Amino acid sequence: MADLIIIGSGPAGLSAGITAAECGLSVLILDEYLKPGGRLLGQLYEEPGGKWWNGIEETRKLEERAAALGLDIRLGTAVSNIEKEDGLWHVYTDRETFTAPSLLLATGAAESPVAIPGWTLPGVMSVGAAQVMTNVHRVKPGSRGVIIGVNVLSSAIAMELNMAGIDVAAIALPKMNKVNKDGANPAGVMDSLLHVSHMAPSKFVQFGSKLMQNDFMKKLGITFYPKGGVKMWGIPVMLRKAVIEICGKEQVEGVILATVTTDGRVVPGSEQRIDADFVCIAGGLYPLAELIGLTGCPFHHIDELGGYVPLHNEQMETPVDGLYVAGNITGIEGAKVAMSQGVAAALSIARNSGRQGLDDILREAVDYVSETRRKAHIQFHPEVAEGRRKMQQYWEEYEAAQERIAPEEPAAEKEVLQGV
Incomplete structure (x- = not known):
């Protein structure tokens, strides 16, 4: 004993x-x-x-x-x-x-999962699983991926995947529903990211984050946030795009992105496809x-x-x-x-x-x-x-x-x- x-x-x-x-x-x-x-x-x-x-x-x-x-x-x-x-x-x-x-x-x-159409396809994994595969087992989860969920964890792991020579095509929001409304609201996500803006590799991003310390500037920032995202480590971080579907027949082949309003609602007719062979879901811990x-x-x-x-x-x-x-x-x-x-x-x-x-x-x-x-x-x-x-x-x-x-x-x- x-x-x-x-x-x-x-x-x-x-x-x-x-x-x-x-x-x-x-x-x-x-x-x-x-x-x-x-x-x-x-x-x-x-x-x-x-x-x-x-x-x-x-x-x-x-x-x-x-x-x-x-x-x-x-x-x-x-x-x-x-x-x-x-x-x-x-x-x-x-x-x-x-x-x-x-x-x-x-x-x-x-890790908390985020349910999105197509999330049961082979090639869909939690962002933590991708981290373990890459950093611990030295196995690439794929060649080109998309991360769903913009938060501290997904940002840090995206950097690690990038360092391993893996192409991360985008970090985008999930489509808003009753379960994930906090993680799909652009304004709320931006507010949480401002607390870790010191981690950004770009001095421009760090400086810009300091300007958005009051509600008016935050609202202005998310309203005029680039639809194509702001790049960090060469990866587009998209606060005005949401993944509405993961595509593929036998495995992941890509995702459908759509533009969202400042409160997270999908803009009809804004859908576009991004090719990828793996998807990471980052719902938080x-x-x-x-x-x-x-x-x-x-x-x-x-x-x-x-x-x-x-x-x-x-x-x-x-x-x-x-x-x-x-x-x-x-x-x-x-x-x-x-x-x-x-x-x-x-x-x-x-x-x-x-x-x-x-x-x-x-x-x-x-x-x-x-x-x-x-x-x-x-x-x-x-x-x-x-x-x-x-x-x-x-x-x-x-x-x-x-x-x-x-x-x-x-x-x-x-x-x-x-x-x-």
């Missing part, structure tokens, strides 16, 4: 495992994928100052530290159920059942929290964090005793934030397991999470700080409610209320 089981070997899980082992805990890390690293594996981008962030290299560094500490990492191991009995967590996998008093969920994020739903941990829907997020505090503790979270399960952010959260979670676990002298170190780790967030080069949600404030408020409200219950309710009933 280990002291700690971590589900997920991405940047949060690996960083947590390393820190916990350094604190003297025995650690078991489980992951269903064939390699550790999670979404970190596919990342490759240039940071301010010209330094490159290479996810494969960062993963290698974490792996080396984990190996030096003798961490037990079980890959290709899918978790099917989680139960708690007599103060111990029982984690059921397709191989065996593992037990530990502490459990950290670092399950990361999943959401916290992958199905497993923690088995634990009785409360959830809150926070748009600024990407969806339903388990209740937790800054020390990465949840209301369920012995249960912790770190990484994108707590909200969609970059790998550096996930790594810093993993360290904070591990220090919380070690302290709560009886390790002494960690209070000051834990406070510093929590502060470092905030600092890393503030300095993040890529922010998937521009109002993430507001999302974190909301989560802290929910935590304080929960604690206040528990204090009111404690003097009146017997322990057994209080335990039941914790899972509500």
